[in-house]
Amino acid sequence: MKLPGLIDRAYEQGGEVVAGVQPDQLELPTPCDEWNVRQLLNHMVGGMHMFAMGARGDDPDMEAITGDMLGDDPSSAFDDAARIANEAWRSEGALEREITIPVGAFPGSVAANICLFEAAVHAWDLATATGQPFHLDPDVASTCIEFTSGFGEQQRRGPFGPAVVPAEDATDTERLVAWLGRRP
Secondary structure (H helix, E strand, C coil): CCCHHHHHHHHHHHHHHHHCCHHHHHHEEECCCCCHHHHHHHHHHHHHHHHHHHHCCCCCHHHCCCCCCCCCHHHHHHHHHHHHHHHHHHCCCCCEEEEEEEEEEEEEEHHHHHHHHHHHHHHHHHHHCCCCCCCCHHHHHHHHHHHHCCHHHHHHEEECCCCCCCCCCCHHHHHHHCCCCCCC
16 A cells, blocks of 8 residues: 555554543543643644645745634544645655654655554554554555664654554554553
8 A cells, every 4th residue: 555545544442542532531631641632632633634735835834823723623624634734645756755743854754654654653642542442554654664764763752652562463553552661
């Protein structure tokens, strides 16, 4: 499956998790130390808009994608942002053009992998925070593992904790999140 299709699938799985978030769970802590559930959801939705802008060839307007992106209906906000991002990743030249995000400028194919990685890992974070069972699509998980396997220790540890040793029979999802310092 090509990157845009994998991103679609990651957003679809993330949307299923978001639909399962209850209003009384929005203040719960997440595996992302600095965010509660609502803040993580805002980051996810804002990120989808940021990647969509870049994939379309626009400079991301960071002011437009900060603050409350959810309103009263986080699930609809997520689904709308996913639709916009999915369309943008399928636009002509999206995987070839240079895309600037807060951590730097990247070829579109690299930015798409970062987008996929963000969508996948944060869906797991959200599911974990809200007590929902979750396993990534195997193609999504293996693509994320392949992409991140080239990270140096500094790149990996930037926003993540020390790697955790996964169980011998761990799934790709569990291996990915363990490598990022999350306990599956």
